Amino acid sequence: MNTPVNKTNDELITDDLNFEDMNFNFEDDDDKAIEEKVTPSETVRSMEFLNDIPVKVTVEVGAKTVDLSELLSIKSNSILMLNKENGEALDIKVNGKLFAYGEVVVSGGHYGVKVTDIVNEYVK
Numbered sequence: 001m002n003t004p005v006n007k008t009n010d011e012l013i014t015d016d017l018n019f020e021d022m023n024f025n026f027e028d029d030d031d032k033a034i035e036e037k038v039t040p041s042e043t044v045r046s047m048e049f050l051n052d053i054p055v056k057v058t059v060e061v062g063a064k065t066v067d068l069s070e071l072l073s074i075k076s077n078s079i080l081m082l083n084k085e086n087g088e089a090l091d092i093k094v095n096g097k098l099f100a101y102g103e104v105v106v107s108g109g110h111y112g113v114k115v116t117d118i119v120n121e122y123v124k
Helices: 011-018 030-037 041-046 048-052 068-072
Strands: 055-061 092-094 099-109 109-119
Touching: 092 109
Parallel strands: none
Antiparallel strands: 055 092, 092 099, 099 109
């Protein structure tokens, strides 16, 4: 280790921590950005990269809690009665969270769901 002659360890440490000759700028660029006004259209443009993020949409017909013994007794052609009535709106969930309600439709031989109501927290 090359140490300057006539300096103790404490002096070397103090010398290493001498910040007086350094030019620090503690002004944060984020502070400037907060002060600037951002228009809604600029916000939308800056958030466009989020449009390609995939989300899982599921339609829940109903649910039921069963004991393990009842679950193990289910065979082919068994019927599980769910908690929804005929004609009652189905739950439309996005990534497992309730997003809207809807009803079943059939189009071109495929099932679909017609959105009838969006949950209030998503309505702006």
